[in-house]
Amino acid sequence: xxxxxxxxxxxxxxxxxxxxxxxxxxxxxxxxxxxxxxxxxxxxxxxxxxxxxxxxxxxxxxxxxxxxxxxxxxxxxxxxxxxxxxxxxxxxxxxxxxxxxxxxxxxxxxxxxxxxxxxxxxxxxxxxxxxxxxxxxxxxxxxxxxxxxxxxxxxxxxxxxxxxxxxxxxxxxxxxxxxxxxxxxxxxxxxxxxxxxxx
Numbered sequence: 001x002x003x004x005x006x007x008x009x010x011x012x013x014x015x016x017x018x019x020x021x022x023x024x025x026x027x028x029x030x031x032x033x034x035x036x037x038x039x040x041x042x043x044x045x046x047x048x049x050x051x052x053x054x055x056x057x058x059x060x061x062x063x064x065x066x067x068x069x070x071x072x073x074x075x076x077x078x079x080x081x082x083x084x085x086x087x088x089x090x091x092x093x094x095x096x097x098x099x100x101x102x103x104x105x106x107x108x109x110x111x112x113x114x115x116x117x118x119x120x121x122x123x124x125x126x127x128x129x130x131x132x133x134x135x136x137x138x139x140x141x142x143x144x145x146x147x148x149x150x151x152x153x154x155x156x157x158x159x160x161x162x163x164x165x166x167x168x169x170x171x172x173x174x175x176x177x178x179x180x181x182x183x184x185x186x187x188x189x190x191x192x193x194x195x196x197x198x199x
Contacts, residue, residue: 029054032137032194036130036177043128049111050134050154061087062104066113067156069122075114077101113159127158129172132165136178137191147187 033051037044053060062080069075081101084092092100108114112125135154144152150165158165166182169189173180179190 028141028195029138032134035194036134039175039177040128040130042126043130045111046125046127046131046158047134049107049113049125050131050138050157052107053153053157054138058084058088058100059104059107062108063153063157066108066122071122071124073122075105075108075120075122077105080104113157124159125157127160127164127168129168129175130177131158132160132168133172133177133194136169136189137194140189140191146189147185149189150187 029051033047036047053063062083065079065083066075077098078101081097084097084100084104105114105120109116109120113123114120115123132155135152135158136149138154139149139152142152149155150162155165160168166187169178169180170182172178177193179188179192181188
């Protein structure tokens, strides 16, 4: 942020960060993000992306396209641009859509879903338990419960098989980040720590 060349660009960047990440500890999305942020640096790219997708409809509208692509498929900014045009047909000028396409591609690369500089290719992002906890919380905030929590958009963005997600949920439960119980086909997940229920 401090490397931005002018005060105006710094202010614009801060405003955009506040829009995306709701930089206020009274806002549950940001407070939970902060609670989980420092426990595992490798989880930070997915944590940031989950929060951004939750708050940015432009990024969110490109998620299905990204998730539909097989590993090693080449991805272009124009594909994201076309998706934005389809979802928001008359809202953005061609120049704005082109900029959005480039920015979206860059965002998915930063989260670990894409790799490459000149040409970008689909890869699996690295999921860590803090990112899973945040994804499950986002699902719960949409009134999803039980096993269905592991099938939401948020968990799909983790790029990780279901049995691994369950193993990570058990590990997160041992750390106290959530409550997780599974018996047969019944799964229970609670968020006392992140929701501050005991305070």
